[in-house]
Amino acid sequence: MTLAELAAATTSASAAVLDDQGLSGQERSELLEGMRERLREMRDSIARGLANDTPSRTGMVGWNAKQLWEAPDVLQAALLKRVQAYAMAVNEENARMGRIVAAPTAGSAGTLPGALIGIGDHLGLGDDALLAPLVLAAGIGEVISKTMFIAGSTGGCQAEIGSSAAMAAAAVTELLGGDAEASVHAAAMALMNTIGLVCDPVGGYVEVPCVSRNAFFAVHAVSSAQLALAGLRSVIPPDEVVSAMASVGRLLPPELRETGEGGIADTPTGRRIALQLAR
Amino acid sequence: MAERQSFVGSKQNHAGARRPLDCVIVSLLDVIGPVMVGPSSSHTAGACRLALLARHTLGTQPTVARFTLHGSFAKTARGHGTELALVAGALGFAPDDPRIPDAFEVAEQAGLRFEFESADLGDVHPNSVRVRLWREGRDPGEAAVLDVMGSSLGGGLVKVFSLDGFRLEFSGAAPTLLVRHQDTPGVIARVTRVIADDDVNVATLFCARKRKGGEAMMSVECDRAISDAAASYLLHLPSIAWLRQLPTVMSARSDGAHVENATSRAAT
Numbered sequence: 001m002t003l004a005e006l007a008a009a010t011t012s013a014s015a016a017v018l019d020d021q022g023l024s025g026q027e028r029s030e031l032l033e034g035m036r037e038r039l040r041e042m043r044d045s046i047a048r049g050l051a052n053d054t055p056s057r058t059g060m061v062g063w064n065a066k067q068l069w070e071a072p073d074v075l076q077a078a079l080l081k082r083v084q085a086y087a088m089a090v091n092e093e094n095a096r097m098g099r100i101v102a103a104p105t106a107g108s109a110g111t112l113p114g115a116l117i118g119i120g121d122h123l124g125l126g127d128d129a130l131l132a133p134l135v136l137a138a139g140i141g142e143v144i145s146k147t148m149f150i151a152g153s154t155g156g157c158q159a160e161i162g163s164s165a166a167m168a169a170a171a172v173t174e175l176l177g178g179d180a181e182a183s184v185h186a187a188a189m190a191l192m193n194t195i196g197l198v199c200d201p202v203g204g205y206v207e208v209p210c211v212s213r214n215a216f217f218a219v220h221a222v223s224s225a226q227l228a229l230a231g232l233r234s235v236i237p238p239d240e241v242v243s244a245m246a247s248v249g250r251l252l253p254p255e256l257r258e259t260g261e262g263g264i265a266d267t268p269t270g271r272r273i274a275l276q277l278a279r
Numbered sequence: 280m281a282e283r284q285s286f287v288g289s290k291q292n293h294a295g296a297r298r299p300l301d302c303v304i305v306s307l308l309d310v311i312g313p314v315m316v317g318p319s320s321s322h323t324a325g326a327c328r329l330a331l332l333a334r335h336t337l338g339t340q341p342t343v344a345r346f347t348l349h350g351s352f353a354k355t356a357r358g359h360g361t362e363l364a365l366v367a368g369a370l371g372f373a374p375d376d377p378r379i380p381d382a383f384e385v386a387e388q389a390g391l392r393f394e395f396e397s398a399d400l401g402d403v404h405p406n407s408v409r410v411r412l413w414r415e416g417r418d419p420g421e422a423a424v425l426d427v428m429g430s431s432l433g434g435g436l437v438k439v440f441s442l443d444g445f446r447l448e449f450s451g452a453a454p455t456l457l458v459r460h461q462d463t464p465g466v467i468a469r470v471t472r473v474i475a476d477d478d479v480n481v482a483t484l485f486c487a488r489k490r491k492g493g494e495a496m497m498s499v500e501c502d503r504a505i506s507d508a509a510a511s512y513l514l515h516l517p518s519i520a521w522l523r524q525l526p527t528v529m530s531a532r533s534d535g536a537h538v539e540n541a542t543s544r545a546a547t
């Protein structure tokens with residue numbers, strides 16, 4: 001299925017994704033049960049991350065989610081703070097080699113639960129309401145994966161966090177009542193505004209900038225959903241946006257694709273930390 | 280043995296000519312998933328799955344494991360827990376196993392020696408690894424060393440592209456039948472006939488041989504595992520030296536580690 005076909009669905013986008021899988025009744029209920037389990041695992045990792053400020057193996061991260069969660073809400077934007085804290089909670093668990101759900105990757109695992117469960121909790125919605133949007137998120141990820149490898153080492157961070165933000169944007173849009181077209185365009189706008197992002201982890205660890213990046217892109221997904229729900233659309237057709245991201249991924253030099261040799265990793269301080277960690 | 284067939288110059292798996300996931304069966308639960316121990320789906324969960332596929336192929340606990348890391352795997356292994364995950368996979372752990380951070384200690388207790396090296400494996404996916412496993416008390420028809428090369432494609436998806444120097448492809452997303460046989464007319468037909476008679480559907484089939492009339496191997500990804508009777512029948516065919524059924528590693532979970540013993544078979 002292409003994003004154009006998904007956007008044209010007369011049902012909800014998640015229902016179109018499910019129909020497209022060609023599953024038997026049994027397989028369908030197994031899939032939904034699997035997704036329900038994913039939601040439980042995501043919630044579990046959020047709870048652990050918010051309560052835990054143990055530093056990661058390198059000592060670069062580990063306390064960010066808890067610190068933000070317990071900080072005063074200076075912006076009077078409780079939703080924003082919740083989304084950011086949830087996203088970082090998952091990725092700090094990830095950095096501690098804790099148990100998380102890759103969505104679609106581990107380095108980008110906080111974006112989707114941060115945005116989707118963050119909004120769900122903000123609005124007092126339970127897992128029943130989040131299940132269909134989660135299926136849609138998976139469907140968006142599947143479509144992207146047909147065009148490019150979803151890995152920082154092949155496409156840069158745009159491939160990972162861009163995909164997770166696109167998936168989250170579509171999910172949040174559907175959760176808030178958007179139709180299939182709005183959901184797909186939310187994904188496209190999130191993706192379009194992530195193109196070019198490089199993968200430059202300090203010392204090669206999935207910590208800096210990965211943990212804070214998940215907080216930023218969970219909010220990015222919510223922004224995109226807000227635009228789409230107001231009727232804004234991507235001028236470039238969503239499928240072309242995905243192709244553009246894939247082509248930018250191919251243009252990225254190896255130094256900016258998860259080798260820890262460029263960008264933030266290649267700053268004087270980044271190099272010094274890498275040297276210290278290698279000892 | 281593997282050195283004889285160089286795969287340098289192969290275009291497979293590279294982010295160019297072929298669509299990324301042609302040979303990988305993707306479920307929506309692979310996109311939102313796996314449930315895994317961090318920190319990286321490609322460098323931790325994928326690495327674990329590749330080593331787990333090698334371990335399933337070996338069919339027993341190895342005594343020595345040597346891992347050759349290529350590209351991004353070589354550059355960022357430590358930061359991604361790749362080395363821990365590879366050893367964990369060789370021990371038979373699934374990607375969500377909470378013991379992965381302690382894999383080195385567990386290996387020591389289990390009598391598994393392991394070593395790492397970096398090398399350029401050629402024009403392959405940046406996240407590629409060569410896994411060599413040694414075991415004692417091997418069965419006739421099996422090599423002294425199992426030599427598996429594979430790539431971690433992102434999001435925990437993996438693909439093995441070489442087994443003991445034979446160019447095969449399988450992903451661990453489906454039950455996989457591995458057959459080592461003599462390159463003689465009709466062997467492939469007999470194997471697929473037995474699979475068909477068992478009412479099992481074939482998803483992918485790769486065949487490779489060292490030379491005309493020599494050693495050959497095939498990998499068959501199926502919608503379900505073939506029956507014990509069918510496997511045993513195949514093993515008794517004179518041209519078939521070795522057979523193994525691998526369980527899917529995509530759905531492997533830490534509480535399901537017993538699956539390996541139930542579904543792997545070695546030649547006797």
